Amino acid sequence: MNITKANSLKGEITVPGDKSISHRGVMFGAISEGITELTGFLNGADCRSTIGCFRALGIDIEQSNDKVIIHGKGLHGLSAPNTMLDVGNSGTTTRLISGILAGQSFKSKLNGDESIQKRPMGRIITPLTSMGAHITSIKNNGCAPLEIGGTALHSIHYDSPVASAQVKSCILLAGLYASGITSVTEPVLSRNHTELMLSGFGADIKTDGLTASIVGNPKLTGQKISVPSDISSAAYFIAAGLICENADLLIKNVNTNPTRAGIIKVAQAMGGNIELLNERTVSGEPVADIHVSTSQLKGCEISGEIIPALIDELPIIAVMAAVATGTTVIKDAAELKVKESDRIATVTENLKAMGCDITPTDDGMIIEGGKLHGAHIKTYKDHRIAMSFAIAGLVADGNTTFDDEKCCVVSYPNFFETIGSIVNR
Numbered sequence: 001m002n003i004t005k006a007n008s009l010k011g012e013i014t015v016p017g018d019k020s021i022s023h024r025g026v027m028f029g030a031i032s033e034g035i036t037e038l039t040g041f042l043n044g045a046d047c048r049s050t051i052g053c054f055r056a057l058g059i060d061i062e063q064s065n066d067k068v069i070i071h072g073k074g075l076h077g078l079s080a081p082n083t084m085l086d087v088g089n090s091g092t093t094t095r096l097i098s099g100i101l102a103g104q105s106f107k108s109k110l111n112g113d114e115s116i117q118k119r120p121m122g123r124i125i126t127p128l129t130s131m132g133a134h135i136t137s138i139k140n141n142g143c144a145p146l147e148i149g150g151t152a153l154h155s156i157h158y159d160s161p162v163a164s165a166q167v168k169s170c171i172l173l174a175g176l177y178a179s180g181i182t183s184v185t186e187p188v189l190s191r192n193h194t195e196l197m198l199s200g201f202g203a204d205i206k207t208d209g210l211t212a213s214i215v216g217n218p219k220l221t222g223q224k225i226s227v228p229s230d231i232s233s234a235a236y237f238i239a240a241g242l243i244c245e246n247a248d249l250l251i252k253n254v255n256t257n258p259t260r261a262g263i264i265k266v267a268q269a270m271g272g273n274i275e276l277l278n279e280r281t282v283s284g285e286p287v288a289d290i291h292v293s294t295s296q297l298k299g300c301e302i303s304g305e306i307i308p309a310l311i312d313e314l315p316i317i318a319v320m321a322a323v324a325t326g327t328t329v330i331k332d333a334a335e336l337k338v339k340e341s342d343r344i345a346t347v348t349e350n351l352k353a354m355g356c357d358i359t360p361t362d363d364g365m366i367i368e369g370g371k372l373h374g375a376h377i378k379t380y381k382d383h384r385i386a387m388s389f390a391i392a393g394l395v396a397d398g399n400t401t402f403d404d405e406k407c408c409v410v411s412y413p414n415f416f417e418t419i420g421s422i423v424n425r
Contacts, residue, residue, distance in 0.1 A: 001416065003393030003400040004374070004425060008246035011422040015234045017042040017066060017227035018255045019411050020165070020193045021285070023092045025225050026050045028201050029070030030059040031078070031100060031176070032220035038068040040227035045410045049088035053097055053110070056081040072222050075176060080106035084145070087112040089340065089410050092166055094144060095124050096194075099170035101148040102133035103177020109138070111145035115340050115381065118143060124170045127158045131174055131182070155180035155216060162335070163188040163308040165259075168212060175214040176203065183213035190308045191259040196284045197225075228255040228287045232384075233412050235263045235313040237422075239320050240391045241292030242272045249422065250277075251290045258286075262310030266317055270297040270324060299326035299369055307332050312339075315388040318347045321367040322356040323395055330364035340410075341380040350377050350389050354396055374398030383410040390419065 017040040027050065029036025041047065043066055051061050051068070058079030060071040078100075087093040087110055094116055101108050111117070122142040128135045131153045138145045155178040160167050163186045172194055175182025188210070195212050198205050200223055204215035234254045241249035256264065256276060267274045272295040276288040297320055302310075310317065314333055321328030336343040348360040353375035357368035374396045379386040386405050393400030408415045 001402050001405040003390050006244050006394040006423045008424045009240055009244045009422045010248055012250040013418055014252045015229045016412055018230040021227050022047045023050050024193055024197050028197055029072050029222055030054045031075050032072040032201050032222045033074045034072055034222035036070040036072055036222040037224045038227055041066045041068045044413055045088055046090035049090045050093045053085045056085055081108050085110035089113050089115055091119055095166035095170045098124055098148055099173030102128045102174045103153050104149040107150040109147050116144050120338050123167050127171050128174055131156050153178040155182040157183045160184055160186050163190045165190040169194040172214045178216045181213050181215055183211055185211040188305045188308050200284050225283045228282050228285055229253045231255050231260050232312045235316050236387050236391050238292050239316045240394055242295045243320055243323050243395050247294045249292050253287055254290050256286045256288045259309055262306045263313040266302055269300045297324035299324050299328040301329045303331035311335055315343055315347050315384050319388050319392045322351055324369040326369055328367045332363055334363040341382040346380050346385050372396040374400040377402045379404050379407055381407045383407045387415055
């Protein structure tokens with residue numbers, strides 16, 4: 001793949017469905033009674049991993065592109081898998097399904113790709129074990145492969161040391177199978193798709209500030225869910241519309257849930273021309289069309305409570321900062337180190353290759369704005385690194401190439417086709 005500087009960006013686009021909601025729709029549909037129908041489903045590799053796991057657990061799932069029908073069997077309807085469950089590259093699948101599997105009467109094993117086998121699972125092993133779950137790291141290194149299940153669970157209150165929707169969701173899902181009320185308190189509020197969607201399926205779930213609680217053994221009922229576009233996928237085109245010359249883009253039907261939409265606040269803080277149009281609610285989630293146009297961005301500090309609302313967008317925000325005026329400081333984002341790659345290291349390496357003055361820190365980076373030039377990008381098979389630097393290539397002088405751009409299929413299979421539909425050179 002070869003990316004060169006764009007003369008202009010024009011058009012209306014719709015990016016793929018929300019990955020977090022697509023995952024959860026399949027999982028919650030599987031443990032509900034009756035049929036759940038998802039439209040706008042993200043047909044990416046990660047979400048297909050979730051479908052594959054629940055098929056292996058005995059659930060009949062029909063898929064036709066972005067429409068998925070799940071024939072749920074209720075809270076206790078899953079069957080023991082015949083083989084190791086394959087979560088692929090998906091951390092969401094790994095951690096959320098672990099909460100469900102912890103409450104089953106059978107044992108199961110799960111594993112994923114090389115990246116998953118390095119990601120920290122102690123953060124779910126600890127609370128699940130305190131609920132009475134049998135969950136072990138088979139290699140005894142706190143990572144996948146995991147063996148899970150076969151014991152009864154009891155409720156707990158858990159003070160999570162990290163603001164992580166995956167950890168919170170894992171515990172709440174295990175709480176479905178526990179007696180009493182299970183609750184989780186976070187240091188900062190993380191994305192709340194699990195709470196919103198489980199409530200829609202009929203769970204008795206409440207939030208009070210930074211604490212979410214759920215009552216065990218509910219009856220969940222299948223739902224029809226319209227999946228909005230993923231703001232994490234829209235983020236690349238929000239950035240492109242702000243930093244490219246002669247740009248005017250409308251990104252339609254985007255999930256603007258405030259626990260996810262930190263990039264909108266950052267774009268505004270940097271002086272970006274960004275507006276939300278046609279704001280509405282779809283299947284319990286706030287949705288809008290996002291209009292962006294060429295802007296002269298200025299550096300800012302990004303830290304504190306906003307970080308969980310934009311953790312996946314920090315690589316593309318770093319690209320925005322690299323062409324802004326002045327200095328951008330990103331702090332409180334050590335979580336970047338344990339994503340599909342160490343994103344502090346990979347962003348730093350690639351922006352330096354493109355001529356950016358960037359300094360990595362223990363929990364973020366310091367970026368001096370300027371101009372970029374084309375370079376060969378090392379993606380480390382991380383979809384968000386590949387897509388972020390494809391956008392960087394649209395404002396860089398010369399050619400930008402990649403060692404492996406195919407990793408984009410994890411969350412945005414037709415990413416480069418979308419770029420091609422709006423770029424003029």
